[in-house]
Amino acid sequence: MGWRRTGRYMVHRVGRMPGSPYGIAAGLACGAAVSFTPFIGLHFLLAALLAWMLGASVFASAVGTVVGNPWTFPAIWIATYRLGRNLLGMEGSAARAEWLTMQVLADSPGQLLLPMAVGGLILGTIAWFATFLLTHRLIAGYQAARARRCRSKANGTRANGTGANGTRIAGNGSSGAGQKV
Template sequence: MVFKRRDRRPLWKVIADFFWPKGGWARAFTYVKHRLHRLPDPPERIARGIFAGVFTTFTPFYGMHFIVAGTLALILRGNIPAALLGTFFGNPLTYVPIGVISLQTGHAILGRHTLAEDEISRSLGGKFLDAGEDLKNNVLAIFSDHEADWHGLHLFYDEVFLPYMVGGIVPGIVTALAAYYISLPVITAYQNRRKGVLRAKWAAIKEKKAQKENASIEADGRGKGD
């Protein structure tokens, strides 16, 4: 296959690169920033796309963030590639604080007792994995003799998904608005500077072309004079 890696990475390397990409997270964020700057769309649309992507990271739809961000960007008439890049705001370094803030806020809004931070960070990923396993088993039960058991998924919805969904709205909007208002002037300035550079290059090309044409005309004139 053309796009298949020649060097197959071992499992430990794949996991390590997920938590710490090659070159570090600073390099990864720099790459995302340059990709956002070079998107061919007005700054307002790109900023709305970033809003959609950042907000999506505060939703509990893990594994579907690209779909949710793209759909939200479409609704907001934002740039869809910018929305997809904006979801990189959610990464192994930020998912735990995002989960803690969203769950704590959700339990507070729903009038429930708040959870200890270490309890959330220790069990959040495991609960999502357990819910995915239960969902898979229940789907397989439709085509087998096993009995579907929705009790675990009901508890997951009540204790994790619903509080996460409700609690992620407020901090998600606040963070996404901050990303919007920070990125808009930065992208505008970058595009204006880029346009200025392109105009300068185009003017230099035209001037060089004109100089060649003048030189050619002068050469022809001297040839006829001779």
């Protein structure tokens, strides 16, 4: 399965999620925002909790955590760490990959986790709004178009107002019912 096909499939799956456009978009945004926190093992739980608090889709929040993945985490971690250090006014040398070990993290978590948490809060908030604004309108449009297609199928009409045999259906603005197109 190619990337384009996978992407289209995911768009359809998200659009068909049960719930309002707000609930789905806010859930996706919660998952994306939580991906910017340094608490890797807790992303699903934190996203679900945030979605629940906002009245959003908990399932969509789990899908939204896909923003944090092995390809994006290095960039996210560097950005959150640097932003957090700048906001906290931390001086001295920044963390280097050589000394970012579990032992260093256990001995002095404030040197690494605090800047990442502060930076993650800011970048996560930006990610929440960006994700929500991008997805809300798209989901609303997708759901409206899908509802129109479902109504057309239920009425036996196509999207262009014709029946299965090519005749216009009465009540759709045509001059007469049953005329061959």
